[in-house]
Amino acid sequence: xxFKRYFFHSSKITSSLTTVVEGKNTKFINEIDNxxxxxxxxxxxxxxxxxxxxxxxxxxxxxHADGTFHVATKxxxxxxxxQAWFKGRMILCTFITDYEDVLKxxxxxxxxxxxxxxxxxxxxxxxxxxINPFKKQFPSILNKSCFFHFAQALFKKFVKLGFKNDxxxxxxxxxWFRRLFCFSVIPITNxxxxxxxxxxxxxxxxxxNL
Numbered sequence: 001x002x003f004k005r006y007f008f009h010s011s012k013i014t015s016s017l018t019t020v021v022e023g024k025n026t027k028f029i030n031e032i033d034n035x036x037x038x039x040x041x042x043x044x045x046x047x048x049x050x051x052x053x054x055x056x057x058x059x060x061x062x063x064h065a066d067g068t069f070h071v072a073t074k075x076x077x078x079x080x081x082x083q084a085w086f087k088g089r090m091i092l093c094t095f096i097t098d099y100e101d102v103l104k105x106x107x108x109x110x111x112x113x114x115x116x117x118x119x120x121x122x123x124x125x126x127x128x129x130x131i132n133p134f135k136k137q138f139p140s141i142l143n144k145s146c147f148f149h150f151a152q153a154l155f156k157k158f159v160k161l162g163f164k165n166d167x168x169x170x171x172x173x174x175x176w177f178r179r180l181f182c183f184s185v186i187p188i189t190n191x192x193x194x195x196x197x198x199x200x201x202x203x204x205x206x207x208x209n210l
Contacts, residue, residue, distance in 0.1 A: 028051075033050055034050075037105060043124070045102070049093060049095070049159070056120075058117055060084035061118070061120040062084070063081070063084055064124075065123070066080070066081060068081075081095055081096065081107070082096075119134075121141065121143075121144060124142075124144075126150070154180055155177075163206070173205065179201075
């Protein structure tokens with residue numbers, strides 16, 4: 001990610017407190033436009049978004065948001081990003097080190113630039129910590145959970161129940177478990193009936209151990 005060239009590159013950095021986030025370190029790659037739009041006094045929360053990113057967010061009614069721990073800059077817990085569906089493309093608009101208070105931080109510079117953020121739909125993971133802030137800041141927004149996180153949640157539960165090896169080595173168990181993924185596209189009114197049908201087809205091994 002481009003901003004990593006400019007942020008947190010000093011060998012003297014030992015924590016978020018010693019991170020210098022000022023001057024050119026707050027600018028976009030053209031070193032003119034602001035890229036850092038919000039930070040706390042102790043640098044624990046940072047929000048990066050260009051003016052173009054704000055414009056795209058204001059014109060898009062569908063946002064996708066997700067967080068990752070694996071590529072977060074050293075001494076920071078999480079990197080959270082917001083993407084916008086715009087003109088048939090998914091465009092990455094915002095880099096965030098934490099999603100608490102960040103939606104308010106996006107609104108402030110948007111208002112200064114006469115931009116109105118009004119997403120109608122947002123896709124997130126299944127964590128309430130991510131879902132609730134969007135609902136609070138955009139009360140009419142429709143929250144959607146992506147298929148990947150739905151399948152991931154099912155698999156984690158299956159592993160927790162002790163069936164990881166069976167999933168990998170037993171074809172019958174593997175195929176039956178994959179049928180559970182269909183619930184992400186089944187109408188809510190049909191879920192109960194379809195669940196009963198799938199449970200009737202579960203392998204005897206699972207029937208005895210679930």
